[in-house]
Amino acid sequence: MVTTEIIKINFSLELESQLIEAVELLKSGEIVAIPTETVYGLAANALDQNAVMKIFKAKGRPSDNPLIVHVSDIDMLYKYVDKLNELSLKLIDTFFPGPLTLILKKSEKIPYITTGGLDTVAIRMPSNEIALNLIKILNKPLAAPSANLSGKPSPTNANDVFEDLQGKIKLILDGGSTEIGLESTVIDISDIDSIPVILRPGIITKEEIENCLGIAIQQESENKSLNDIIKSPGMKYRHYAPNADLILFNSSEEINYYLANNIEINLSKISLIIDLEQFDKLLLPDSFNDTNLYVYSSTQELAVNLYSKIRELDRLKVDTILVQFIPSDSLGRAIYNRLKKSSVQI
Ligand code: TXA
Ligand code: MG
Numbered sequence: 001m002v003t004t005e006i007i008k009i010n011f012s013l014e015l016e017s018q019l020i021e022a023v024e025l026l027k028s029g030e031i032v033a034i035p036t037e038t039v040y041g042l043a044a045n046a047l048d049q050n051a052v053m054k055i056f057k058a059k060g061r062p063s064d065n066p067l068i069v070h071v072s073d074i075d076m077l078y079k080y081v082d083k084l085n086e087l088s089l090k091l092i093d094t095f096f097p098g099p100l101t102l103i104l105k106k107s108e109k110i111p112y113i114t115t116g117g118l119d120t121v122a123i124r125m126p127s128n129e130i131a132l133n134l135i136k137i138l139n140k141p142l143a144a145p146s147a148n149l150s151g152k153p154s155p156t157n158a159n160d161v162f163e164d165l166q167g168k169i170k171l172i173l174d175g176g177s178t179e180i181g182l183e184s185t186v187i188d189i190s191d192i193d194s195i196p197v198i199l200r201p202g203i204i205t206k207e208e209i210e211n212c213l214g215i216a217i218q219q220e221s222e223n224k225s226l227n228d229i230i231k232s233p234g235m236k237y238r239h240y241a242p243n244a245d246l247i248l249f250n251s252s253e254e255i256n257y258y259l260a261n262n263i264e265i266n267l268s269k270i271s272l273i274i275d276l277e278q279f280d281k282l283l284l285p286d287s288f289n290d291t292n293l294y295v296y297s298s299t300q301e302l303a304v305n306l307y308s309k310i311r312e313l314d315r316l317k318v319d320t321i322l323v324q325f326i327p328s329d330s331l332g333r334a335i336y337n338r339l340k341k342s343s344v345q346i
Helices: 016-027 049-059 074-080 086-095 128-138 158-165 205-212 226-231 253-259 298-316 330-342
Strands: 004-007 030-035 042-045 067-072 100-105 120-124 171-174 185-188 197-201 244-247 270-275 293-296 320-324
Touching: 004 016, 004 158, 016 030, 016 042, 016 171, 030 100, 030 128, 030 158, 042 049, 042 067, 042 128, 042 244, 074 120, 086 205, 158 171, 244 253, 244 330, 253 270, 253 320, 270 298, 270 330, 293 298, 298 320, 298 330
Parallel strands: 004 171, 030 171, 067 120, 100 185, 244 320, 270 293, 270 320
Antiparallel strands: 030 042, 100 120, 185 197
16 A cells, blocks of 8 residues: 555646656656546556556556557657558647547557557547646656546546545646546547547547548447457446446436336435436435435536546445436537446346
């Protein structure tokens, strides 16, 4: 066990001096949790095999699940990919820095432990100032998966990182709550002879990418063949799951039906996430505890708060989290993708 320090970044002070400790730790082969604009990441020097091994150990992550390599500028990016095709240059031009991860053929400099044994590497340039500056000062790419224990929801604030990794890492940089709240869009563009495929939907949508590239691309379906699973190793594991059972519903009618048919349920052990419009139609028994309730008023609001709310409700030690959600746009589909992976079937 190590003592986990949290350094709260003060944005009104100069940033560089507040990053010194993190830089020193990373230089010496340690791992540090850092904010990005999407979710918090657990970072190590992507070129240092021993440091990268510590990430897998702290998270309890299977070693065949590859990590995203974060860079601070295009020159750095060029060093770690085999070559950049025309399509990837367009995407970089339009979306970097930001919440988009490109899967490309890796250069020899990236060790196989970072890519889970694959010949491709996932690369992203975060727009978060703390992450960008850290990489710049260190002058090394940072391998960073989301800073949760493997299988848990991604952390969107320093407290949620602490909950999962306390005693396992030396430092968390606290940059406040993340702006986006969902992980980056991941697109496989490594094979120039095939159509690019979105492996993980996110806030940067298929339509935006198609507009940028001027061609139609594919989005991996929820029901994957074995071949697809091998293509994206992370997809085969259960994800984003709280301790409580998360059950997904389309409408308040479905929830009403569920509650009416499960009268033995202890209502104090149930929590609920629901859209404001649907909430009005819900027949909630009086004995339902309001502290177990989160009513959201837009898809955008839910995206930002989803993971932190799920963690908050989980801390109340409920048995079940009922979630009502229908995707109505691309962001909705990204949320739905996470909810599906974290839910149990009824
Ligand atoms: O927003 C994000 O992407 C956050 C922040 C910290 O950058 N990171 C993140 O990393 O979500 P992680 O490790 O939790 O998710 C990365 C996903 C996994 O599903 C992994 O399997 C996939 O990207 N991935 C990484 N490298 C890959 C590769 N070479 N080929 C296919 N999939 C890859
Ligand atoms: Mg993750």
